[in-house]
Each structure stands twice: as structure tokens, then as C-alpha cells.
Amino acid sequence: MQVSLNLIENWLAEKTGILPERVGHELIRQAVVARMAENECEDVETYFSLLTSLDQEYDAFIAEVTVSETWFFRDEVPYQFLAEVVQQQWVQTKSLPCHVLSIPSSSGEEPYSIAIALSELGLDKKDYVIDAVDINREIIEKARKGIYRPHSFRGKDQKFLDRYFKKTEGEYHLIDAVKNRVNFSVGNVLQLDDLCIGRFYDIIFCRNLLIYYDHKTQLQVLKKIHHRLRPNGILFTGHAEANSSLNQYFTGVGPIGAFAFAKRNNVAEKFDAMPSRISNSNNKKVKNKKNRLENNVSLSLSDYQKRRYNEFRAPEMASKIEEVANSGDLGEANRLCQLVLSDSTDPEVYYVCGLVKEAEGASHRAEALFRMALKWNPEHYNALTHLAANLQSRGFSAEAKKIKQSVIRKFENNSDE
Numbered sequence: 001m002q003v004s005l006n007l008i009e010n011w012l013a014e015k016t017g018i019l020p021e022r023v024g025h026e027l028i029r030q031a032v033v034a035r036m037a038e039n040e041c042e043d044v045e046t047y048f049s050l051l052t053s054l055d056q057e058y059d060a061f062i063a064e065v066t067v068s069e070t071w072f073f074r075d076e077v078p079y080q081f082l083a084e085v086v087q088q089q090w091v092q093t094k095s096l097p098c099h100v101l102s103i104p105s106s107s108g109e110e111p112y113s114i115a116i117a118l119s120e121l122g123l124d125k126k127d128y129v130i131d132a133v134d135i136n137r138e139i140i141e142k143a144r145k146g147i148y149r150p151h152s153f154r155g156k157d158q159k160f161l162d163r164y165f166k167k168t169e170g171e172y173h174l175i176d177a178v179k180n181r182v183n184f185s186v187g188n189v190l191q192l193d194d195l196c197i198g199r200f201y202d203i204i205f206c207r208n209l210l211i212y213y214d215h216k217t218q219l220q221v222l223k224k225i226h227h228r229l230r231p232n233g234i235l236f237t238g239h240a241e242a243n244s245s246l247n248q249y250f251t252g253v254g255p256i257g258a259f260a261f262a263k264r265n266n267v268a269e270k271f272d273a274m275p276s277r278i279s280n281s282n283n284k285k286v287k288n289k290k291n292r293l294e295n296n297v298s299l300s301l302s303d304y305q306k307r308r309y310n311e312f313r314a315p316e317m318a319s320k321i322e323e324v325a326n327s328g329d330l331g332e333a334n335r336l337c338q339l340v341l342s343d344s345t346d347p348e349v350y351y352v353c354g355l356v357k358e359a360e361g362a363s364h365r366a367e368a369l370f371r372m373a374l375k376w377n378p379e380h381y382n383a384l385t386h387l388a389a390n391l392q393s394r395g396f397s398a399e400a401k402k403i404k405q406s407v408i409r410k411f412e413n414n415s416d417e
């Protein structure tokens with residue numbers, strides 16, 4: 001049985017990206033046993049051929065092994081930040097409609113919370129489009145009904161309940177005006193490009209799925225999401241997903257607890273042409289349009305100084321340092337680097353501090369910091385390309401060439417964009 005179970009676990013990982021150890025071997029074993037009984041299969045091999053040949057069985061098995069835990073306004077801060085960002089970036093600049101994707105949407109609490117948050121801003125149907133996707137067909141059917149039990153409402157703030165739901169015998173029925181604003185479909189995040197042919201988004205919620213993936217699969221999915229986001233786009237992740245896998249494609253924005261990330265727009269550029277994101281003009285205020293959002297929404301310095309730096313805040317701290325450096329205050333940027341470098345394991349922080357040193361003309365120190373970024377994430381694209389440029393400019397052409405070739409091998413040959 002164990003060998004056959006491994007077969008199913010490997011198949012599951014390949015199809016969905018989900019690592020068996022993250023959902024639990026026991027959950028998978030129980031699902032197989034239950035589905036075998038339902039289908040009157042006597043051995044796992046017979047069940048496996050059923051599973052891999054019948055769409056209906058695939059759906060039933062996926063429903064058993066996926067964790068669909070979710071609730072309205074989960075974590076709260078992301079939705080507050082969403083409202084703030086949509087107001088600033090789309091309403092005030094008259095750039096509506098805003099296109100939002102929620103993947104995975106589970107039973108609908110997340111995309112409907114987005115619809116409610118946008119309705120609360122006074123936006124209506126023509127102002128936004130919300131697409132919602134999940135691999136679990138059963139859960140999508142439930143989402144379309146828009147009927148919930150009290151368990152779906154766990155946040156402190158429940159003022160929205162009276163306005164958007166009709167209560168009947170322990171159930172809450174979402175009003176049609178909100179229900180009609182979300183387009184649900186069944187789909188797999190690993191096939192995001194096929195799902196979204198021709199469609200690009202301003203905001204993508206991809207929360208509490210990447211935790212089930214290994215680093216490589218996380219990067220694959222983040223690359224696809226990066227491609228699907230428009231230039232000013234924002235990604236929202238779950239709190240346990242705001243980790244270093246994101247740094248290659250995104251930079252942290254918004255308040256602590258939003259777990260929001262702006263799209264880095266220089267990822268696809270060739271390293272030779274790639275400008276440093278930090279200017280070396282010490283006394284001139286640099287107006288960096290790309291960082292408009294970060295400048296608008298990032299935390300004040302004093303907030304950072306009050307709280308101890310930790311992993312979750314690392315992306316936000318890195319963008320804060322970058323913002324300060326771009327404002328021309330390299331002294332303050334340096335002071336922040338000293339503050340965080342002593343206990344950081346975040347490659348983005350090392351990388352940004354390397355940029356600060358580069359802007360000061362301290363090439364040796366910059367090299368050391370790019371190497372530290374690579375120690376924590378050997379795949380850090382920007383650290384690799386900047387290290388190559390740093391070495392090249394100092395005459396270490398052979399090593400620079402080696403690094404450039406490895407970048408081409410790692411990132412540019414397997415580009416599917």
C-alpha cells in the first residue's frame with residue numbers, strides 16, 4: 001500500500017503543486033481509502049487508474065485532499081489596504097475599472113470580501129471586475145450559491161453582515177448585488193496562463209496556497225502571477241507566504257499585516273541594461289515614478305524604529321531603505337541598513353543595502369552585500385546581475401562572465417513569457 005500511496009502523492013504534487021507532507025500523509029491516505037470504498041476498488045493501483053482517467057473522480061479526490069479553510073475579511077488589514085490602494089491608484093487617477101483576481105478563492109469568502117470592500121468605496125458594477133478561481137469544483141459550486149454559516153464570519157468587524165446578507169435559520173445569504181459581481185471558475189494556478197488568456201490584472205489575491213508548495217513551485221507560480229499583473233499591480237499573499245521567494249518578482253508595500261507586494265517591473269530586463277534602482281546623486285530628490293505607490297503607502301520611519309525588525313517585515317524594510325535612498329538621503333539609508341543588517345536573513349535587505357553602498361561608490365562593500373543576499377537566496381536575480389556588473393566594472397571579467405552565463409541559464413532560457 002505504501003508504494004502505491006507514494007504514487008498517488010507524487011501525482012498530486014505534480015498536478016496541483018501541493019506537497020504531501022504539507023497537507024499531511026494521513027489526510028491523503030484517508031482520502032484514498034474513502035474514495036476506494038466509494039468506487040468499490042480493491043487495490044490502490046485500480047483506484048489510481050480510475051483517478052487518472054475519470055474527470056469526475058479527479059474532482060472528488062481533489063475535494064477530499066485540498067484544505068479550503070477561509071472566512072470573510074480574513075486578516076482584515078489586507079482589505080483595508082486594498083481599499084486605500086484602489087482609492088489612490090484607480091479612483092483618484094480615474095483609471096477604473098480595476099481588475100481583480102482571487103486565486104485560490106475557495107468557497108468565495110475572499111472574492112466576496114473584495115467585492116464588499118469595493119462596494120464600500122462607492123464603486124459599482126462598471127468600476128471593477130473580480131474573477132475567482134479554485135481547483136476544487138465542489139467548492140466553486142458552493143461559492144456560486146453565496147450561502148454561509150456563522151463559521152465564515154470570524155473577524156471582529158461584522159458591520160457588513162446586515163448590509164450584505166439576509167439571515168435565515170442559521171444561514172447567511174449574500175445579496176445578489178454582491179453575488180453577481182464575482183465570476184467564478186474552476187482552474188489550476190499552475191496553469192494560470194491558460195486560464196487567463198488575454199487577461200491581465202491590477203490586483204491578485206493569492207493567499208494561503210503557496211504555503212503548500214516548495215520553493216521551486218512557489219517561484220514558478222510567482223513568475224506566472226508577475227506576468228499576469230499590470231505594471232502598477234499588487235499581489236496579496238497570506239501571512240506565512242511573505243517570504244524571500246517573493247523578492248525576485250515583488251517588493252513589499254503597505255502597512256504591516258497587509259502582506260501586499262508591488263510588481264517589480266525590471267525583472268525581465270537584461271542585466272546589462274538594468275539601471276540601479278538607487279540613484280547615486282546624493283543631494284538631488286529623485287522622482288521615481290515606479291516607486292509612486294511605495295512612497296504613498298509605506299510606513300513612516302518612526303514606526304519602524306519603534307518595532308523590532310523581523311522576517312515578515314523584511315520586504316517592507318527593504319523598500320523603505322530603497323525609498324529613503326531614492327529621496328537622496330544616503331546617510332539615513334545607511335543608518336537603516338546598519339539597523340537591520342545585524343539580524344537579517346533576508347536577501348532583499350542585503351541586496352538593497354548593496355545598492356546603497358554602490359550608490360556611495362563603496363564597490364567592495366557592495367560586492368560583499370550582494371554576496372550575502374546570494375548566500376540567503378542563491379537565485380536572487382537582481383543580486384546576481386548587480387554582482388556581475390560590479391565585478392565587471394572592477395575588472396574581474398572572468399567571474400562576471402560566469403555569473404552572467406548562470407543568470408542566462410537559470411532565468412532567461414526557461415522564460416515562458
Ligand SMILES: C[S@@+](CC[C@H](N)C(=O)[O-])C[C@H]1O[C@@H](n2cnc3c(N)ncnc32)[C@H](O)[C@@H]1O
Pocket residue numbers: 015016017018066067068069070071074103104105106107110133134135136139187188189190206207208209238
Ligand atoms: C486555504 S484555502 C485559501 C482560500 C483563500 N485564498 C484564503 O486565504 O482564505 C486553499 C485553497 O487552495 C485551493 N487549491 C489547492 N491547489 C490549487 C491549485 N493548484 N490551483 C488552484 N487552487 C488550488 C484549494 O482547493 C483551497 O480551496
